[in-house]
Amino acid sequence: MRIVVTAGGTGGHVMPAVAIAQAVRDVRPDAEILFVGTTGGMERRIAHSYGLAFRGIPALGVKGKSIANLVRALFVNTASLARALRILADFRPGWVVGTGGYVTGMVMLAGKALGCRLAVQEQNSVPGLTNRILAPLVDRVYLSFPDARRRFPPAKCRIVGNPLRKELLGVRRDPGADRLLVLGGSLGATSINRAAAGAVKILRSRGILLPVTHQCGERDYGWLKGEYEGMDAEVVPFIDDMAGAYSRAMLAVCRCGGISLAELSHAGVPAIMSPYPYAADDHQLFNGAYVADKGGGWLILDRDLTAERLAGEIAARLADPEGLESASTRMRELGLGTDAQAVAREITDV
Numbered sequence: 001m002r003i004v005v006t007a008g009g010t011g012g013h014v015m016p017a018v019a020i021a022q023a024v025r026d027v028r029p030d031a032e033i034l035f036v037g038t039t040g041g042m043e044r045r046i047a048h049s050y051g052l053a054f055r056g057i058p059a060l061g062v063k064g065k066s067i068a069n070l071v072r073a074l075f076v077n078t079a080s081l082a083r084a085l086r087i088l089a090d091f092r093p094g095w096v097v098g099t100g101g102y103v104t105g106m107v108m109l110a111g112k113a114l115g116c117r118l119a120v121q122e123q124n125s126v127p128g129l130t131n132r133i134l135a136p137l138v139d140r141v142y143l144s145f146p147d148a149r150r151r152f153p154p155a156k157c158r159i160v161g162n163p164l165r166k167e168l169l170g171v172r173r174d175p176g177a178d179r180l181l182v183l184g185g186s187l188g189a190t191s192i193n194r195a196a197a198g199a200v201k202i203l204r205s206r207g208i209l210l211p212v213t214h215q216c217g218e219r220d221y222g223w224l225k226g227e228y229e230g231m232d233a234e235v236v237p238f239i240d241d242m243a244g245a246y247s248r249a250m251l252a253v254c255r256c257g258g259i260s261l262a263e264l265s266h267a268g269v270p271a272i273m274s275p276y277p278y279a280a281d282d283h284q285l286f287n288g289a290y291v292a293d294k295g296g297g298w299l300i301l302d303r304d305l306t307a308e309r310l311a312g313e314i315a316a317r318l319a320d321p322e323g324l325e326s327a328s329t330r331m332r333e334l335g336l337g338t339d340a341q342a343v344a345r346e347i348t349d350v
């Protein structure tokens with residue numbers, strides 16, 4: 001059996017594809033899996049780190065682009081579709097599973113042309129453009145949030161949660177967790193970086209000495225590390241041991257990407273969430289609002305995210321340990337993150 005997984009752009013798309021590939025290996029050790037992603041992105045490195053064969057093709061976005069860039073994207077993506085057809089014709093997969101990013105459009109269209117069965121996995125409460133376009137063509141849609149807007153044909157949908165990598169499936173927030181975990185996504189978020197560093201300083205001035213683990217991205221690492229000088233703080237561009245970071249986290253400050261919230265939900269880490277204001281269709285706001293409405297966290301809009309506001313929110317959570325524990329329980333009960341066994345068993349007919 002041969003299966004193609006395809007994703008591109010961000011860790012929020014790439015990691016679910018890895019999780020699905022891992023689950024397929026578990027239920028069908030004989031399966032051959034090929035990861036198709038963008039050239040020059042993080043996909044190649046991540047795929048190889050998990051022992052997955054990888055092929056890359058160029059892909060350019062079209063949403064919100066100028067006429068000149070749309071024309072360029074048309075030429076690049078048309079050539080990429082032809083390349084995807086050659087890759088899939090050579091590999092001959094039975095299923096093509098896409099988890100988002102513009103590259104998935106060309107790969108899924110190639111799969112359709114070659115008679116493959118198709119599935120998409122949507123991480124967010126508001127589906128991405130590529131998945132919405134592909135919806136009429138696919139055989140199955142795997143969701144993490146309920147499809148409140150009916151963007152997908154209901155008969156094709158399964159609500160299975162966001163698939164998590166195997167190393168995160170056993171992670172739980174430790175009873176004695178005492179660290180503040182700051183995340184801005186795989187690339188970091190400058191507004192969160194500035195507000196969090198300032199908030200920790202304000203809390204220290206009030207006698208609240210809070211240990212911090214802060215993933216800041218490569219861009220801000222140089223200046224941010226100096227902001228935490230002399231504090232109990234782990235500041236890194238990217239956290240490799242996410243399992244350890246989640247288990248030690250009393251509370252998180254984060255964006256509202258579907259995968260970040262799924263991982264926090266699975267571990268039971270409540271979160272102060274600040275949605276990325278330029279996310280497509282404002283999907284991060286809807287993700288965060290869903291979690292907040294269910295009692296798993298608290299929202300601060302990016303325009304309101306200051307060091308003073310964040311310090312006040314953190315202090316309020318620390319002053320209410322029972323409320324924090326209740327939020328932890330509710331975060332877990334959301335079930336936004338799960339293993340990918342349901343997906344793997346369906347597409348492998350196990």
